[in-house]
Amino acid sequence: xxxxxxGLLLLSTLVSSRLFDPYPIRVVRQTLVESNGxxxxxxxxxxxxxxxxxxxxADGTIGMNVTSTGNATSGSGNAGIDNTASGQVxxxxxxxxxxxxxxxxxxxxxSDIFGDIYGEAMAIxxxxxxxxxxxxxTQVQATGNANLTKNGVVSPSASDKNIxxxxxxxxxxxxxxxxxxxxxxxxxxxxxxxxxxSGSGKTNAQANVDLGAGSQSNGVEVNGLVSGVNQNGxxxxxxxEGKGSIDGSGHNLSGGMxxxxxxxxxxxxxxxxxxxxxxxxxxxxxxxxxxxKSGGDGDSAITLNSNTSANSNNGVSGAIDMQNSANxxxxxMTVQNGLQVNDNKGGTLAIGxxxxxxxxxxxxxxxxxxxxxxxxxxxxxxxTTGTGSAVSNNRNSSLTMEGNAQIxxxxxxxxxxxxxxxxxxxxxxxxxxxxxxxxxxxxxxxNARMEANGGGVGNSAAETKTDLIxxxxxxxxxxxxxxxxxxxxxxxxxxxxxxxxDNNGVQTMSNxxxxxxxxxxxxxxxxxxxxxxxxxxxxxxxxxGANLWMPAFNVSNYxxxx
Ligand SMILES: *[C@@H]1O[C@H](CO)[C@@H](O)[C@H](O)[C@H]1NC(C)=O
Ligand SMILES: *[C@@H]1O[C@H](CO)[C@@H](O)[C@H](O)[C@H]1NC(C)=O
Ligand SMILES: *[C@@H]1O[C@H](CO)[C@@H](O)[C@H](O)[C@H]1NC(C)=O
Ligand SMILES: *[C@@H]1O[C@H](CO)[C@@H](O)[C@H](O)[C@H]1NC(C)=O
Ligand SMILES: *[C@@H]1O[C@H](CO)[C@@H](O)[C@H](O)[C@H]1NC(C)=O
Ligand SMILES: *[C@@H]1O[C@H](CO)[C@@H](O)[C@H](O)[C@H]1NC(C)=O
Ligand SMILES: *[C@@H]1O[C@H](CO)[C@@H](O)[C@H](O)[C@H]1NC(C)=O
Ligand SMILES: *[C@@H]1O[C@H](CO)[C@@H](O)[C@H](O)[C@H]1NC(C)=O
Ligand SMILES: *[C@@H]1O[C@H](CO)[C@@H](O)[C@H](O)[C@H]1NC(C)=O
Ligand SMILES: *[C@@H]1O[C@H](CO)[C@@H](O)[C@H](O)[C@H]1NC(C)=O
Ligand SMILES: *[C@@H]1O[C@H](CO)[C@@H](O)[C@H](O)[C@H]1NC(C)=O
Ligand SMILES: *[C@@H]1O[C@H](CO)[C@@H](O)[C@H](O)[C@H]1NC(C)=O
Numbered sequence: 398x399x400x401x402x403x404g405l406l407l408l409s410t411l412v413s414s415r416l417f418d419p420y421p422i423r424v425v426r427q428t429l430v431e432s433n434g435x436x437x438x439x440x441x442x443x444x445x446x447x448x449x450x451x452x453x454x455a456d457g458t459i460g461m462n463v464t465s466t467g468n469a470t471s472g473s474g475n476a477g478i479d480n481t482a483s484g485q486v487x488x489x490x491x492x493x494x495x496x497x498x499x500x501x502x503x504x505x506x507x508s509d510i511f512g513d514i515y516g517e518a519m520a521i522x523x524x525x526x527x528x529x530x531x532x533x534x535t536q537v538q539a540t541g542n543a544n545l546t547k548n549g550v551v552s553p554s555a556s557d558k559n560i561x562x563x564x565x566x567x568x569x570x571x572x573x574x575x576x577x578x579x580x581x582x583x584x585x586x587x588x589x590x591x592x593x594x595s596g597s598g599k600t601n602a603q604a605n606v607d608l609g610a611g612s613q614s615n616g617v618e619v620n621g622l623v624s625g626v627n628q629n630g631x632x633x634x635x636x637x638e639g640k641g642s643i644d645g646s647g648h649n650l651s652g653g654m655x656x657x658x659x660x661x662x663x664x665x666x667x668x669x670x671x672x673x674x675x676x677x678x679x680x681x682x683x684x685x686x687x688x689x690k691s692g693g694d695g696d697s698a699i700t701l702n703s704n705t706s707a708n709s710n711n712g713v714s715g716a717i718d719m720q721n722s723a724n725x726x727x728x729x730m731t732v733q734n735g736l737q738v739n740d741n742k743g744g745t746l747a748i749g750x751x752x753x754x755x756x757x758x759x760x761x762x763x764x765x766x767x768x769x770x771x772x773x774x775x776x777x778x779x780x781t782t783g784t785g786s787a788v789s790n791n792r793n794s795s796l797t798m799e800g801n802a803q804i805x806x807x808x809x810x811x812x813x814x815x816x817x818x819x820x821x822x823x824x825x826x827x828x829x830x831x832x833x834x835x836x837x838x839x840x841x842x843x844n845a846r847m848e849a850n851g852g853g854v855g856n857s858a859a860e861t862k863t864d865l866i867x868x869x870x871x872x873x874x875x876x877x878x879x880x881x882x883x884x885x886x887x888x889x890x891x892x893x894x895x896x897x898x899d900n901n902g903v904q905t906m907s908n909x910x911x912x913x914x915x916x917x918x919x920x921x922x923x924x925x926x927x928x929x930x931x932x933x934x935x936x937x938x939x940x941x942g943a944n945l946w947m948p949a950f951n952v953s954n955y956x957x958x959x
């Protein structure tokens with residue numbers, strides 16, 4: 398049974414104080430000392446307590462202490478503590494709130510405020526922590542603020558943005574946890590924030606964290622969200638962790654994400670974290686974001702891993718990695734992720750994107766990986782890779798792959814795009830492709846390859862194409878190759894390969910087309926290609942021991958930097 402308990406305390410005292418003026422007259426004044434502590438709790442098991450003490454020391458110093466504490470747990474619903482404490486000695490005033498609530502199958506919350514005025518010195522010490530765990534939805538939310546005033550003037554230190562929220566959803570496991578500690582004195586704030594949320598289960602899972610402390614001119618924020626879904630009740634996992642601290646003017650923030658979405662049919666996994674540190678005259682931000690989708694007729698697995706940090710001494714760094722793997726005949730998948738940084742290196746945006754679409758009748762595998770990184774020296778790297786295949790019997794196969802990476806910083810934009818595509822027909826046929834682009838502060842490298850094989854009873858045909866476009870400011874390097882091959886007859890074999898690569902300006906390309914036809918009646922085989930290649934043709938000939946005509950085509954060229 399939920400119970401409510403209120404610990405309430407109000408105390409006022411008038412303390413006589415003797416002030417010694419330079420004049421030989423003794424003035425006796427009275428100083429108002431007042432304190433107020435109230436903790437109001439909700440839950441199955443609630444403990445609340447408020448106490449205060451007013452005193453005047455032998456040396457004439459007047460002081461007061463106020464404490465307000467609450468503790469609530471619930472095994473069946475909500476638990477909450479609303480806590481306030483304030484106090485006054487003469488014109489010195491302290492005030493603080495600490496409200497925390499948790500919902501979910503099991504909840505525990507705790508809030509404690511200790512306020513203290515001793516002569517002209519004042520301090521507030523607040524602590525809030527809570528967690529919720531079980532299955533389904535869990536959530537913890539805490540807000541608070543603390544302020545010190547002298548004659549109505551607010552202290553240069555302040556904390557009016559204190560927040561610590563975490564929430565999770567998962568049919569098998571769900572937990573959310575926060576803690577927030579603050580010590581506020583006249584000219585300094587020390588704050589420590591922590592939030593963690595994780596959810597796992599069937600069909601969907603999500604986790605979120607939202608933390609904040611300090612003020613507009615000396616404040617921190619840490620936010621994160623991971624959310625995943627699988628259409629057919631597959632296993633999904635989401636986890637976010639955030640930490641933030643203010644130690645006077647030093648800030649230290651970190652964020653982490655983990656996620657997975659597995660299953661058949663459509664899946665999607667998204668995640669984002671943001672770290673923000675505001676100090677007088679300086680904003681520092683690092684955001685990491687990612688989004689992957691998978692669709693097709695087989696199973697797929699998407700993963701997300703990310704870590705970011707922002708430290709007022711060491712700078713900003715972070716990484717996000719997403720992998721998307723799928724099996725099946727047909728697949729349609731994407732991955733996109735990146736980092737946005739605003740720091741004393743002038744800021745960087747780093748983004749990568751990968752996409753694979755494949756069609757076939759037989760099971761085959763594909764994978765896209767996008768990895769974006771940023772380090773404390775201002776170096777970014779985006780690495781997008783793909784491998785894919787499509788396999789069919791008695792039907793065409795098709796495969797298209799695209800990979801992009803881009804970095805923009807004060808030195809301009811560098812980017813790369815690698816695409817590979819192919820179509821093939823034949824009694825049995827397949828396509829396999831790879832692509833990669835790596836873009837860093839020094840420039841872009843990449844490669845792409847597509848191979849088609851077809852053959853068996855009846856006609857076969859194949860075409861493949863690869864393109865690579867690398868840009869560094871207004872300089873563009875392009876490599877492009879395509880080819881096709883066709884064979885008709887009772888029994889045929891075709892093979893088509895297109896390949897391009899560019900590493901540090903060294904471009905290599907290769908194009909290979911090969912057709913074989915074996916027939917009692919008429920038969921033909923042909924091959925052609927185009928691109929940035931000088932054609933070198935070799936005359937076709939008969940394959941030894943058989944009535945096979947083989948037009949061979951194998952070109953490999955080397956181009957220096959343009
Ligand atoms: C008031 O708080 C101060 C600081 O924590 C402590 O040193 C002092 O003992 C407290 N006084 C009383 C009367 O509780
Ligand atoms: C909260 O209350 C429970 C039950 O009285 C107690 O065991 C626990 O120590 C308290 N926790 C805190 C942090 O005060
Ligand atoms: C100080 O904190 C108290 C308690 O939370 C609040 O009532 C009051 O408005 C605050 N004062 C200022 C100046 O922020
Ligand atoms: C930090 O600055 C940004 C942009 O000015 C603002 O939106 C945000 O609320 C600030 N955060 C804190 C904790 O003050
Ligand atoms: C998803 O599948 C991969 C590969 O089978 C496995 O390693 C991972 O643990 C799975 N994740 C979840 C959340 O089930
Ligand atoms: C902080 O960020 C905000 C919003 O991005 C911007 O408007 C403001 O000028 C920035 N302040 C400083 C000092 O860079
Ligand atoms: C090709 O694959 C897509 C995506 O998986 C699917 O929607 C489409 O029906 C497939 N096409 C054929 C001809 O199988
Ligand atoms: C691929 O999936 C996207 C949505 O994820 C959809 O809009 C698009 O039509 C699909 N393409 C094919 C060929 O199935
Ligand atoms: C890019 O990613 C691939 C696949 O994870 C990896 O094998 C390769 O080493 C990476 N390249 C760089 C330059 O990091
Ligand atoms: C920009 O280019 C200069 C000169 O090459 C180099 O020193 C600096 O590190 C570069 N900055 C970034 C952010 O890449
Ligand atoms: C594609 O077909 C070729 C020729 O039949 C074969 O050597 C290769 O193993 C096949 N690859 C896949 C992925 O099925
Ligand atoms: C790129 O464009 C800038 C400004 O338009 C120009 O100053 C620079 O010379 C160009 N660089 C090259 C390599 O063409």
